[in-house]
Amino acid sequence: MTALAEQINRSVEAMLTYVETQTTDQAADILKVPARDYLDPARFELEMARIFKRLPLMLALSIELPNPGDYKAMEVMDIPVLITRDRAGQVHAMLNVCTHRGAPLVKAGQGTASRFVCPYHAWTFQNDGRLFAVAEKAKFGEVEKDCHRLKQLPCQELAGMIFVILTPGLAMDVKSYLGGMLDDLESLDFSHWHFCGNRDIQGANWKIAYDGYLEGYHFAAAHPETVHPRTFSNIMHFEGFGPHLRIGFPQRSIGKLRDVPRADWHRHQNDGYDFVRTLFPNLSIFVAPEIAQIALLLPGPTPGQNRTILTYATPRPPADEAEREKMAMMASFFGDVTNQEDYVLGLSIQKGLQSGALDHVTFGRNERGNQYFHRWVDHYLTDDPAAPPPRL
Template sequence: MTALAEQINRSVEAMLTYVETQTTDQAADILKVPARDYLDPVRFEREMALIFKRLPLMLALSIELPNPGDYKAMEVMNVPVLITRDREGRVHAMLNVCTHRGAPLVKPGQGSANRFSCPYHAWTFHNDGRLLAISDRAKFGEVDKDCHRLKQLPCQEVAGMIFVTLTPGLEMDVTSFLGGMLDDLESLGFANWHFCGNREIFGANWKIAYDGYLEGYHFAAAHPETVHPRTFSNIMHFDGFGPHLRIGFPQRSIGSLRDVPREEWYRHQNDGYDFVRTLFPNLSIFVAPEIAQIALLLPGPTPGQNRTILTYVTPKPPADEAEREKMEMMASFFGDVTNQEDYVLGLSIQKGLEAGALDHVTFGRNERGNQYFHRWVDHYLKDDPAAPPPSL
């Protein structure tokens, strides 16, 4: 049995015990987070500078750029990002900004192109960022092409995911950043899944939105007809890997696993229990047998707003029109639940905090994942490499 399989078996054993004893995974005490942490523009800018501009962000799945020449252009917190796959199959990330006068090279979206021509003056770049041609060069003057490459961003592809750091020149080690979470992500096999598409939703402060992915305490009240009929409310198990989490949610059918050999429990994801995997600071992954929803939270443009990109993938392409329609229905269901039952409520929470109703947001002992997340946010904002990291 692999180490990962045994990890999951221990999580299942804990969830079975919680259900049978009507308990849950708990922190040592409650945690109070100042309400201003969700409101303060100065803190928001520090979060952007010390977290979102420094850490690796998962901005694309490998299957979104399956072939040489494929690209994805997107706005990430006011940073125009262009991700490409060159003719050798390597991925690159760069600023989607022409090095002549600063015009965007390509509109947000996905496509295929071996080169990009600026719409302003037609300077042309290879899809790895090299400047290939300057229009009417004889009249323009001498230019060092090497000095006019597109500005490169640190970029690595692991576990079927493409990670980018938004600050040029920073060192990136995604393997170390993911730590013990990497084996779990690789086991999902996203590099071999089928890309279905993206959907955007809009919500409150990024931490309010992210808080909703980190606990099941709200299932009975917020999801009475969608999540709660399948999954127990307020029963969770947390495994931490650095700042990342794998959160176990027992289904109402989990008791049937007592009739299954313990060494086989890890094979029963979505059959007795579910996991939500979160990658700090802004990614949530829920994998169902037929489809997965991957939520990428992008803060801003103000402290009270976020834009979330929901990406949907399936283990294999739909075989026919009926399967395609079923896939679209499932994606719509997951997206509607996230938007209408979580994000709409989050926007109301934002209004309540902006009204000055609370001095602190209180996280109970049962909301262990939220406590862990907020301690990691504070850890990065200290900007002190010698500071010990939080523990779960």
């Protein structure tokens, strides 16, 4: 049995016990987070500088750029990012900014191109960022091509995901950053899934939105007809891997696993229990048997706003049009639940905090994932390499 399988078996054992005893995973005490942490512009800028512009962010699935020449252009917190796959299959990330006069090279979206031509003066770049040609070079003058390469961003592809750091020149080691979470992500095998598309939704402060992915305490009240009929409310199991989490949610059918050999429990994901996997600071992954929803939270442009990109993938391509429509309906269902039952409520929470009604947001002992997340946010904001990391 692999170490990952035993990890999951232990998690299932814990969830079974919680259901049978009507308990849940708990922290040692409650945690109070200042309400201003969701509102303060100065703190927001510090979060952008010390978290979002320093840490690896998962900006694309590998299957979004499956072939040489494919690209994805996107705005990430007002930073224009261009991700490409070159002729050798290597991924690159760069600023989507022409090195002549600063114009964007390509509009946001996905496509295939071996070269990018600036719409302003027709400078041409290869899809790895190298300057290929200067329009009317004889009139323009001599240009050192190496000095006019598109500004490169640190980029690595791992576990079927493409990670980017938004600050040029920073060292990047995604394998170390993911740590013990890497085996779990590799087991999902996203590099062989089928990309179904993206959907954008708008929400409140990025931490308000992210808080909703980190607990099931709200299932009964916020999801009475969607999530709660399948999944117990307020029964969770948390496993931490550095700043990342794997959160177990027992289904109402989990008791049947008592009749299954313990060694096989890890084979029953979505058949007795579900996991939500979160990658700090802004990614939530929910994998159902038929489809996965991967939520990428992008803060801003103000402290009270976030844009979330929901990406959908299926284990295999649809066999026919009927199956394609079924997948689209499932993606729409998951997206509607997230938007209408979580994000709309989050926007109301933002208004509530802005009213000054609360000095603190209180996280209970049962909201252990939220406590862990907020302690990691504070840890990175201290900017002290010698500070001990938070413990779950």
